Amino acid sequence: MRGEWNGLQALFLQKCPYAYYVHCFAHRLQLALNAAAKDVGVIYLFFQMLTSIINVDSSAKRVSELKSIQEVEVVEQIAAGELETGKGANQTCNLQRAGATRWSSRYYSIKNLMKLYNSTSSVLKNMIDNGLNGKIRGEALGASKALRSFDFVFCLLLLEKTMGITNALCKSLQEQSQEIINAMNLVYSTKGRLKKLRENGWVDFFASVVSFCDAHTIEAPDFSARHMEGTGRLSQQQNCVTIEHYYRVEIFNAVIDFQLMELNSRFNEQTRELLILSSALDPRFDFQSFDIDKICCLAEKFYPHDVPDLNDLRDQLEHFEYQFSELSEFQDLCTLSELCQEFVNTRTPFMLIERLVRLVMTLPVSTATTERAFSAMKLIKNRLRSKMSDDFLADLMTVHIEREIVDTIDSNSVIDEFYALGNRRAQLK
Known part of the structure; x- marks a missing residue:
């Protein structure tokens, strides 16, 4: 897309030398979240364990078992008055794998795991007791220990909170039409919400972690005790900090700080100045x-x-x-x-x-619509339609890209319009 010699940017500059290229905001957000996850070691390990837990339950038999356990839990919670009934409520779901190219899929993977936490624990316990071989039982045992560890639960709730904030921005940036001023305002509001969470959100978040641990019988550490690094030997301890200080400063604050830092670094000075000056034309x-x-x-x-x-x-x-x-x-x-x-x-x-x-x-803020159009080309011009001309392909692509407008057009009105043109020569095949 942004290649200076053979990319789409170079093609635009050949036609319009004064055009400006703004790198896709949605892609920038994904790079920021990816960098933040890799720089914080605990979060990196969390995503590795999340992938292992989801892969253990990936077989059709385990998915069916997970669904059955979930249905039983929903019935019990409704009978106990813990869930409300209604149209579309309490739908069953499955554990979702995190995609490699779409970071928002990781948010839904975390969200579904929180909803299916007890069901997933039951499936893993059954695999430990009744697995066909030692490999299956060993993988299930490792996944179960990770799932019920306090570190994993803390990261699970933290990322559900922070990625819930960035997910709204990610979804907005992937809409078909998004103006640059609105996109800039979304970026600023996302950064503001993350700053607010860092400065004033620890108490409420900490209470939600403790409540989640109590509800799922997970042993929480003594937060006033000293945090022990490594194997716990005194010779390995460098800092005298409490466990609460470790989780708040080195994980909670670190994750939010890295996300804010990456969001700031993805905007160079020229792009930032262009956006600020363009906002002076905002008619709102x-x-x-x-x-x-x-x-x-x-x-x-x-x-x-x-x-x-x-x-x-x-x-x-x-x-x-x-x-x-x-x-x-x-x-x-x-x-x-x-x-x-x-x-x-x-x-x-x-x-x-x-x-x-x-x-x-004309300044693009997202290439999501363009990338979807490129992906649709292989569905329209496939192996059986390899001789399709470029003009016919362009017409079909236009109908596909602008399908929201096309759906409003009545087919009979198109037929009547062509019929009103008079006799036309047609080649029958």
């Missing part, structure tokens, strides 16, 4: 962020060839600043696309402002 809240100096700076630094005369741009901005509060057409706008549509509909003389809005709208 009656152009609350409107700033003439920032918009002129945006044109001067990033689009000097598209807006050669800054004096004309400043004059148009001053006229527009006076008019958007008076004209009803420019009130209650929420996106840059709506602002651009109003420029076209009202035929205002602010051509330079409209050009800047169009340029900002």
Whole structure:
């Protein structure tokens, strides 16, 4: 995508030398989470054990057994009044494997394991007692010990909390249409929520860990005792800290700090400045962020060839600043696309402002839609359709990519329109 010589970025620069490439926000988020997981050793071991636990229960027999145990637990909890009934409630689910390329799948893997914690423990215990051979019984024993360890439970709840925050951003960035200003606001709000969790969320999180351990009869350590490193010998101890301090500083704070650090490092200074200056065109809240100096700076630094005369741009901005509060057409706008549509509909003389809005709208914030389109190509032009022409493939790809619009079109209206064109020559095969 971003290859400087043969990538998609190079092809764009051949046609438009002044275009700017913004690396996919969704991919940046995945790289940030991946780096944070690898840099904290406890989290790295957690994901290894998570994969082992899920792989142990991957056979069809174990999946069926897991589902049966889960159904029994749901019935017992409903009878005890612990679960509410209703349409779509208390659906059974399976343990989900974590994908290698989509980090959000790890969040759902963690979430499903929390929901199936007791059921998974029962399946592993049954495998330990009734496994066909020593290998199966040994793997189940190791997975069971890891599942019921306090370190694993602590990391399980911590990642469910932090990845729940980043998962909302990840899902938003993979939508088909996402404006750069909205994406920037999502990134800032995600970082703000992580900072808030680090500064004020330890007490509530610690209470949730203790409650989870009590509910599943997991032995928790004495948090006021001294944390012992290595094998516990006094000669190996370097720091005199409590167990609570270890879990709070070296795991809880470290995981959040690495995520914040990676999120900050994935945005270079040029991209960050481009996003900040572009936010001055945000029409929300009656152009609350409107700033003439920032918009002129945006044109001067990033689009000097598209807006050669800054004096004309400043004059148009001053006229527009006076008019958007008076004209009803420019009130209650929420996106840059709506602002651009109003420029076209009202035929205002602010051509330079409209050009800047169009340029900002062309900045891609996610390549998820593009990557899905490439993946769909092998389904459309497969081995049996290898002689399909490029024009026909392009037409089919357009229908697939814009299927939300296509679904609104009535097939009969298309037939009637072609019929109204008159007699046409058709080649029958």
